[in-house]
Amino acid sequence: MAKTISKLGVFTSGGDSPGMNAAIRSVVRTCAYHKIQCAGIYRGYEGMIEGDFVPMDARSVKDIINRGGTILKSARSDEFRTKEGRKKAFDQLTKAGIDGLVAIGGDGTFTGAMIFSQEFDFPVMGIPGTIDNDIFGTSHTLGYDTALNTVVEVIDKIRDTASSHNRLFFIEVMGRDVGHIALNAGVGAGAEEILIPEEDLGLDRLLESLRRSKSSGKSSSIVVVAEGDKIGKNVFELKDYVESHMSEYEVRVSVLGHMQRGGSPSCFDRVLASRMGVKAVESLLEGKTDFMVGLINDKIALTPLTKAVKGKSDINLELLRVSEIMTT
Template sequence: MNQPIKKIAVLTSGGDAPGMNAAIRAVVRACTYYRIDCVGVYRGYQGLIEGDFEQMSARHVSNVINRGGTILKSARSLEFKTKEGRVKAYENLKKEGVGALIIIGGDGTFTGGLKFIKEFDFPIVGIPGTIDNDIYGTDNTIGYDTALNTVVEVIDKIRDTASSHNRLFFIEVMGRDAGFIALNTGIGAGAEEILIPEENIGLEKLVDSLKKGREKGKTSSIVVVSEGDKIGKNVFELADYIGENYPDYDIRVSVLGHMQRGGSPSCYDRVLASRLGVAAVETLLDKKSGVMVGVTNNEVSKVGLENAIKMNHEINKELLKVAEITSI
């Protein structure tokens, strides 16, 4: 990174998350502020390979801060996993005169970026955009707060019908490897039990908790289940087991799925994305590469992409205790 950067490219990759557009907007406008050209890359790494670029000015990102999804689109690229694909991507960047790249996404996005840096010594900075909040090196990822609000709103509506019909609802939320969404929304929505990959409570404890709730006069219950929970193969198998062995429960299952990724980003996510977009550009201008920008204790922080991928963002043990105490 000896040469001054004159043009920065930005892309979004992997699963979309509310607030990605706010991050794109901040990157583009920070480039404008620092008198650097900015190029948007459509469809993530696949767009790099195909040279699907567009020059972007501050006006290109007007009225996008409130929009969910990503205006640059996103795609998973099998071709980028090959050396030939990455060579094409590198050649397109050089042909376009791009001197550095900002990647917005999760661990898969960062893994691809890290490999690209090692092969071509190309300057890259990552911005964490995923609703799962499973990236090390930042207190929150872009999209996480919005997803929490979406899930809590839905659970509140489900509780209305659960109470009306004296039903037990199993509600599956996203989180294949991490239970951040389940734990926080479970507390926020007053769930009777929360099942997450990090804490395998087992069937016995789950059944005991439901029985105690009945004995205390609870006529309906909400169980929030992270999709990566280890009890049973999936939420439907878990619900079937409870139904077969405890037929007095009137059980329903709701899988919230991709609705958790959609919607207008919350104010928190808009501000977070704006801070990280500006920080990413400034990090590249400071001649730093191979890092992810995040926010820790309300201060912009940086962590190596390798650590962001390999190290675990730990579940807050205090929240586990809060969940146990408040669910009785």
């Protein structure tokens, strides 16, 4: 029998991403719309264990839809990985009268929420917030679109320098396990080559591609590299290898790092966060639990947390082929 929800807790966990604040806002205002209480949980599972809660209403989330990061902060929690730690969190939630949770984060966040729900029969709903777009059950995670726009803008600026000095730039972007950012930003910015974990280009083929670009008259080149690419140990090793085989190029490396996570969310991410927040709260009120809210064929849909955690986010094969044609 479904539990009646009277007070929801919302928190963010793991790496921050643009759109998290917009999702918090949506959750809080949907609670207000349905006349149930809402509490913000600071610092993710760590704050849950410590009872770091704050009441939130429609006015407490004004002017945050355009802000990057997360007003509820984020933190890793080793203690929550233990059953004793999760019991402390459950006791704190019960004490505060919180009887449902909306978890905003990635697969680590969802794994914790799923285990917690199973152990204590506690209703939970997940909203995917990670710039890597590496969650199964949604075509877009919160922050992914913003990160893409940030990366493309930076690459455009770097290309100005590359073309002015006849340089080859290796630009490393986030993507430890998947190459969504590298592939899409590479195509969007007109990169000469794109290196992603899903496709092992190989050092020889990379050199061949760069030589082909050079012989076609290109005086500079941009190579976008996902941080999880397997060709070299790291992007600096790639730089050294190319320099040793192509002395005609002056090679530089730019690691974009955490700048990809920051900044004001795009309109797409703000709208997506608003849609996901409404769906998460209303699904819990309908008695659903252990689901993640996602975008599938432009429709907001639910995917079981078990599938979201264990499933694999596949690379777009059509776009991969487009990238091969565009780099000719």
